[in-house]
Amino acid sequence: MQENGNRPLDGQVVAITGASSGLGERMARAASAAGASVVVAARRVERLRDLAGELPSATAVRCDVAVDEDRVRLIETALDRYGRLDGLVNNAGVSEPGPASREAVETFRRQLEINLVAPFALAALAARAMRELPGSARSIVNVSSIMGLRSTAPMPEAGYVASKAGLIGLTRELASQWGRHRIRVNALAPGFFPSEMTDGLVSADGGAPHWITGGTPLGRLGRPEDLDGALVFLLSAAASFVTGHTLVVDGGFTTR
Structure with a gap:
């Protein structure tokens, strides 16, 4: 990933939610390989x-992002353990597919709570901490999805789509508000990757419905x-000098 031994996150402290498996675990490994100290958070503490x-x-750090006290503990742990916080990756999320006409309001609300409200609350906590730390790199990355940019048909997910689209809008707003504090806020929008969330739709060996692989110009799932x-x-x-941006990593799926 790095060239010539370069460690672009050397000396930074980065907190990552949803880090016990899948893409979150990989993100923790990537940040660590780039030189960061990482505070990994999820509900499954043994993992x-x-x-x-x-x-x-x-x-x-055991953290249910839907719980106020857990969110506070995550940020405080980073500060207590390392004395600083340079980055936050809001990766934790849930998906509960189903036709909108049969999706319970509570199911819809739960996805908003975890995928949108929790990232907002964590970002606000992190921003307050970053503003008080001279020299902090001050970067927040919200992990959205290409489903925040387009319809999920033929895979109906109203709650997930609404929450991820909202997260992209929130990213732009926070970037606008916090730029004067040198806090950068961006979103990452993955396409289709093998993970617990996509289990049953795509497989670790690259298997996926034709509407995914055939609709992806690069012709494969994300690795x-x-x-x-x-x-x-x-x-x-x-x-x-990048803030308020949504970086799409989808093999070209959203170009069609």
Whole structure:
């Protein structure tokens, strides 16, 4: 991922939610490989501890992003353990597919709570901490989805689409408000990748319905490592003049 031993996140502290598996785990490994100390957060703490034990500088924090106290504890742990917070990756999310006509309001609301409200609350906590820390890199990355940019047909997911579209809008608004504090806020919009969330739709060996692979100009699913460079870029000084942007990593799916 890095060239010539370059470590673009060297000395940074980055908190990552939803890090116990899938893309979140990969993001933690990518940030660590780029030189960051990582605070990995999720509900499944045993998995987190295993991950943290494999990384050179990592701390595991049990965190349900829908719970106020857990969100506060995540940010406080980063500050107590490392004395700073340079980056936040809002990756935790849920998806509950189903036709909108049969989707319960509570199901819709739950997806908004975890995929949109929680990232807002965590971003606000992180921003307050970053403003008080001289020299902080001050980067927030919200993990949205290409489903925040287009319809999911033939895979109906009203709650998920609404929450991820909202997250992109929130990203632009926070970037506008917090630019004067040198806090950059960007979104990452992955396409179709094998993960727990897409289990049953796509497989780890690259299997997927034709409407996905046939609709992707590069002709394949995303691989976990395909997100490494995009994430590290948004967190790093290379993106020091990039804010309010949604970086799409989808093999060209949204071009059609």
